[in-house]
Amino acid sequence: MSGGKKIGPASTAILFLNLSMAKYLLVLPYFMVSEVGNSAWLVILAKGIAAIGLFLVIAALYKPYVGLGLGQLTRRALTGPVGSVLNVIIAGLMLVRGGVLFRILTEALQTLETDTVTIEYVGLFVLLPVLICAMKGFNANVNASILILPFTVLSVALISLVLIPHYNIDNLMPVLGMGEGKIIEQAFFRLGGTFELIYLLTLSRSMADYGTFKKGGLIGVGAIGFFSFLFTLIYCLSIPYPVSKNFFFPLYQLTRMIKAGSFLQRMEPTVIFVWTGVIICALSTLVISAAELLKNSVDIRQGGGFVPILVMMIFFIGVLPRSELDTYGIYRITVNISHYFYIGVIFLVLICARLRKVERGLTYETA
């Protein structure tokens, strides 16, 4: 799992991008537009700046514990049982996130006229690579991500260019959208990227040193902030408000807008396949992180045994029927509390670790 070769700053950034891209580019524009109107791009820009600031603060506080990773630090800073419970809760929230990503993927695949394909079929072909990738560990995941990432960036870049005739600057007006109050609330009181920070702290156990953590994190946060801002701006420019709040998958709608008969229209399924790859990588990263946290909660050395169970749990969360409290319903509930929960956990653990003088470099296994 997390053992073996340590990862460098570039790999850290790629893993970070991989995990966050699926959410930030696939559904964030929709959520933001629903909340703040056509000024969503402005909010994302502010959110990105706030996320960089937050990361720098946390990185400074976390400096001594980079070799420990969040899982071990939580247990040692908050005494055994409390830390274990906290780790399990965070792992659970990661699974919910995984479930919603899986659900998004299955719905996106259904846009390719796959009505006759059962969810189990999709599940098998999506979750099998997730399982293999997660079993192989971070390095395999980084390699897979390196293959997928250029296609992802290329697909967004091509869509941006092809849609230029649809850009209408008037769609950005009124420039403050639903008002500056909403913008400030969304940008600074509902901090973005807190989940990704939790993930980065968990991952830090596999990083070479603090420099890797800081550099990789900064590149990752900066890049995802930039891409999210750019993509949301394209969405707001191309589709007027309030129509824009009707489309759950902005990326899909934008690719559909490419003129019929155009060769580039064929990008529509290509884009979906590229994003399938992104989500598969993101899911396996989530599974590895959740397994790492669980491993640290129950005093075992190898977390690989958790992987198949976690993959199955992601599947079941992802296929909850619509008639009940479905995947999105659970996700919305967790999103509402997790903004404050994640940041609270990070600061609580860091403060307790400082007070209890947790030493760096002392791994859990040898403690």
Add this chain to the structure above:
Amino acid sequence: MRLRKALAVVLLAAALGGCANSAEVNDKAYVIALGVDKGSNGLLKVTFMFAYPSGGGEEAGGEKIDEKDIVTVEAPSIYSAMRLLDTFKSKRIDTNHTKLVAFSQKLAESRGVFSQLTDLVNTRGFRPSIYVCVTQESPSKLFNSMEPKQDVFIEKFIEHLFSKIADSGTSRAYLYNNYFSAVEEAGSYIIPLVGVTDKENAGGAAAAPYQKPDDFTLNYTADQVPLHGDSVAALCGYAVFVDNKMVGSLGMMEGTVVKMLEKNRQVGQFCVLVPGKNTYANVNLQLTNAPIIRVKTGDAPEISLDISMWGEFTGIGGAFKNSGDYAEFVDYLNGAFSEKILELLEKTRTEYGADIFGFGDKAKINFLRYPEWEAYNWKEKYKNARFSVKVEVDMNDYGELRFSQKN
């Protein structure tokens, strides 16, 4: 070694795809055009025109395919009509190649088309870039009347016919653009209007009499196209929608003005009656830049339009004998165009009371927040709008047609 393993995995993945969900072209029935009309008992009469699967084609000697497969069913919605088709059509219905959706004028006037537009946008099978039109007759009559002479396939005929008005990304002929307007502009928008002339009477005694208009230029209204020929389906203006219901139509000349206001760079060909002379001058005009539209908001919004065009004469008959005539005519063009555009704007404001041109988009710039914009109530304020239009036509001297060669 790793690369080989990776390649092996990729190749294996291709083999794992299977053919459980394979879809052969021969197993599908492709809908080329879809018509929606008012049915009985509150239902919709949905007409499907299918691609005819057999016959020749360009490769088979370029023979034209005349056969049409047109089916009409009554159902509560387009989607349920498609499901009904499944009960008697042997092949699976596929709408991925649908080119046109035609709404009947009857339906557009009585129930509107908004719910159908929404259905189409949200149904995966329909491309958002398919053409949308309103037909004066029933869609089945329109589809039957389409008889392409210069196109081998009916879908090409539709594509060519509509691409003439939909060659820019902002055109009103696309499904998405109409849907955006329907949601955004409080249900005020325009959709191309297609007329059908009775083939038996086309060009005959019962056809619309051809009268030489003494107006600035030929402005046929939607139901007055003097058609003389075999092709009986023709674009003839725009249907005006207010509150998502059709309330009237715009003629051909007005349609050209609509294009201008939509930043369409296409060349407009005008046949202008030269004042004081019993002759026409043929003029090609094109927008130099996108029109500059400014909106000052207030109780009575002030909307100003600056339109600059360049153009050339393609035929002047015996219109000009000296440079004075020429300059006078260019001045006349400037004034006449301003007047025509102003007339159209006033017509839409007073008759329909709606901003079908989307000036609201420009008015939004005056507001910082969306709730303020909503509270301003543009829809009501627009009824009091005042317009000022300035047109500048810059005629080129190419072709040396400034003066008549004879007379």
